[in-house]
Amino acid sequence: MSASITLAGESQIALKQSQQKPLIVSRFIFANVPGLDPTEPLDRAAGKPAAEQIVHVYTIPEKNAGFVNPNQVVYSAQLGSDVGDWDFNWVGLEDADGILFAASSVPLQQKRRNIPPEQIGNNVTRNFLVAFDGAMQLTGVKIDACTWQHDFTVRLAGIDERERLGNRNLYGRACFFSDSLTFEKTDTGYQISAGTAYIEGIRLEIPGPEPVPGVIPVGKVWLDVCLERQLNDRVAAWKVVFGEQADYIDAAGVRHYCVPIADIVSSTVIEDLRDAEPVGGALIRYLASRTGDYPLLRARATTKADVGLGNLPNAISDDPATNSSEIVASTAALNKLQTQVGDSMTGMVAAFAMNSAPAGWLACNGAAISRTAFAGLFARIATHYGAGDGSTTFNLPDMRGLFPRGWDDGRGLDPGRAFGAYQDMMIHSHAHSASAAAVGDHLHSAWTDAQGNHNHSAWTDAQGNHDHGFRIVDNGAGINVGYPAGGSVFTELEIPGGKNADGRPMRTDYQGNHAHNVGIGAAGNHAHNVGVGGAGNHTHGITVAAAGGTETRPRNLALFYCIKY
Structure with a gap:
C-alpha cells in the first residue's frame, strides 16, 4: 500500500535528522471514517481520526519492517483470523513519539474473526510503503523487504480504478x-x-x-x-x-x-x-469509417495560414531575464524562474495560522539541523543562531514566545543592537505625578465618652466678720429665728438699741470669720461635647499601589513562526 507522509511526519523527519536520532515507526492504526472518499487525496495536515472511529491498533514487530532501497522502507501488519470483527477504510502509521507519520485511505475493507467450525474468518496483510531521502538510515531498518509476501489488494483495486x-x-x-x-x-x-x-x-x-x-x-x-x-x-x-x-x-x-x-x-x-x-x-x-467532417477537428489541407500560425511567437529563448515580445518562455526558462523565486525566499521567516510547518519550511524552534541536507539555508544564515555540533549541524532561530522587531541598522531607535540578537523585556523609565486637592478651612467633629454617675465638689469663699440679718416674730410662744412659726429653737439675738422684756439686749451669736460648705447633687451618666478648631488649608500624602502581571505586552495572537529552506 502506497502512503502519504503527513505534514507532521515531514517535520518529524527533519527534527530527527537534526537531532541525529532514529525515527521509530511503531504502530499501525486502523479506522472506519464515515464519509471518507478513497478516490480523493488525503488531507496531509489532518491528525488521527477520532477515538471512536479507531477500530484496531497493531504494534509492529521489529521483523515486520524492511527496506526496499535506501530511500524506501515498508512496514507490514499481519492480522490473523483470530482478530475481528471490524471494518476499516483508513490506515495510518504512528511513530514512538505518538506522531501520525503517514496515512492512506482505502475502499471499505472487512476484517472478520474465525468462529469454529464455520471458518468464516479472514487473514489480512497490509504493507505500508513510505519513501523519503535517507529513509533506511533514519529508521534503522536493516531487513530486506524482498523476502516478504506483499499484499496486492489495494494495488489491484488501483488497477481497476x-x-x-x-x-x-x-x-x-x-x-x-x-x-x-x-x-x-x-x-x-x-x-x-x-x-x-x-x-x-x-x-x-x-x-x-x-x-x-x-x-x-x-x-x-x-x-x-x-x-x-x-x-x-x-x-x-x-x-x-x-x-x-x-x-x-x-x-x-x-x-x-x-x-x-x-x-x-x-x-x-x-x-x-x-x-x-x-x-x-x-x-x-x-x-x-465515419464519413463527413468532425465538427471540432480540421482534417484536410490545414496550412499555417488556415490557423494563423504566423501570429504565434517563437519559443527561441531560455533567458528568463528577457522582456522581448517575440519569444515565449521554454521549460528551461520556467525552471530557472521557479528556482529564482524559491531561492529568493530561503531564510525568510513567516507566521502561519497552523501548528505544523508546511512543505519547504521548518519550525523556528532553535533546533539543530543538517548543514548538508539544508545547504541552501545554511549558506544564508550559517551559524548566526547557533553552531549546532560545530561541524555537521547548525541551529535555526528560536521564535517561540517572542515578538519580532525590525533591526535598527543605525537608525538610533534601538542603538547598539546586534542583528539577530535576543532582547529581554523592559519598561521605559518614567515617573507618576500625584496630588490631593486642598479641602479649605474646616472643622472636625469630636466627642468625649460618658463618665458615669459622679459628684462634683464645690465651695464658697470666706466672707469675713459680719452680722446676719433676721426677723423676729412674737406669737406668744416665744421668739422664732430663721424657722417657721411654731418652731422650738431659740437663738439669742442682739438688736441695736433694743432689749428683751427682762432688760437683756437682743442679738445673735457672733460667729467670727468663717466659710460655708456647699453640697452639689450627682449629675448622672452624661457626655461632654468637645469643640475642635479648624485645621487650615492642607494636603494629604498619597501612596500609589503597584499593578500589572509578569510581563509587558500588547494584545496579541499566538502564531507559528517558520523559516523557508
Whole structure:
C-alpha cells in the first residue's frame, strides 16, 4: 500500500535528522471514517481520526519492517483470523513519539474473526510503503523487504480504478453502443435490451434482454451501475431505478453511478434518453469509417495560414531575464524562474495560522539541523543562531514566545543592537505625578465618652466678720429665728438699741470669720461635647499601589513562526 507522509511526519523527519536520532515507526492504526472518499487525496495536515472511529491498533514487530532501497522502507501488519470483527477504510502509521507519520485511505475493507467450525474468518496483510531521502538510515531498518509476501489488494483495486478512469476519458459519462440497453415495453411489461455500454468508465455487457419487474411509475428511468465485489473479484453490477437519482456511495463503501436511459411519458410513450453511438464492432474501425467532417477537428489541407500560425511567437529563448515580445518562455526558462523565486525566499521567516510547518519550511524552534541536507539555508544564515555540533549541524532561530522587531541598522531607535540578537523585556523609565486637592478651612467633629454617675465638689469663699440679718416674730410662744412659726429653737439675738422684756439686749451669736460648705447633687451618666478648631488649608500624602502581571505586552495572537529552506 502506497502512503502519504503527513505534514507532521515531514517535520518529524527533519527534527530527527537534526537531532541525529532514529525515527521509530511503531504502530499501525486502523479506522472506519464515515464519509471518507478513497478516490480523493488525503488531507496531509489532518491528525488521527477520532477515538471512536479507531477500530484496531497493531504494534509492529521489529521483523515486520524492511527496506526496499535506501530511500524506501515498508512496514507490514499481519492480522490473523483470530482478530475481528471490524471494518476499516483508513490506515495510518504512528511513530514512538505518538506522531501520525503517514496515512492512506482505502475502499471499505472487512476484517472478520474465525468462529469454529464455520471458518468464516479472514487473514489480512497490509504493507505500508513510505519513501523519503535517507529513509533506511533514519529508521534503522536493516531487513530486506524482498523476502516478504506483499499484499496486492489495494494495488489491484488501483488497477481497476485506473482502467475505469481511462475508459471514462475515452467514452465520457455514458456511451451506449447502438441500441444497447434500451428500456422498452413488451407484451408482458418492460425490459432492458441486450448490448454493451460504458457508464462512467465501467464496461457493462448484458448478454440478453432482462425483464424489469414490478410496477413501473411514470417518469425517468435510470441505470444504477457499480463495480461490486464478488468473491475475490470486482465485477460490473447494475439495476434499474426510478425518480430523480444521483451518484452515491453505499454502506459497503462502493460508489454507484446513475445515468438516465428513458422517460416514461405515458403508458404508450417512452422517450429514449441514452447517449448512443452507432458502434457495431471495433471502435477504431467505427472511428476510421465515419464519413463527413468532425465538427471540432480540421482534417484536410490545414496550412499555417488556415490557423494563423504566423501570429504565434517563437519559443527561441531560455533567458528568463528577457522582456522581448517575440519569444515565449521554454521549460528551461520556467525552471530557472521557479528556482529564482524559491531561492529568493530561503531564510525568510513567516507566521502561519497552523501548528505544523508546511512543505519547504521548518519550525523556528532553535533546533539543530543538517548543514548538508539544508545547504541552501545554511549558506544564508550559517551559524548566526547557533553552531549546532560545530561541524555537521547548525541551529535555526528560536521564535517561540517572542515578538519580532525590525533591526535598527543605525537608525538610533534601538542603538547598539546586534542583528539577530535576543532582547529581554523592559519598561521605559518614567515617573507618576500625584496630588490631593486642598479641602479649605474646616472643622472636625469630636466627642468625649460618658463618665458615669459622679459628684462634683464645690465651695464658697470666706466672707469675713459680719452680722446676719433676721426677723423676729412674737406669737406668744416665744421668739422664732430663721424657722417657721411654731418652731422650738431659740437663738439669742442682739438688736441695736433694743432689749428683751427682762432688760437683756437682743442679738445673735457672733460667729467670727468663717466659710460655708456647699453640697452639689450627682449629675448622672452624661457626655461632654468637645469643640475642635479648624485645621487650615492642607494636603494629604498619597501612596500609589503597584499593578500589572509578569510581563509587558500588547494584545496579541499566538502564531507559528517558520523559516523557508
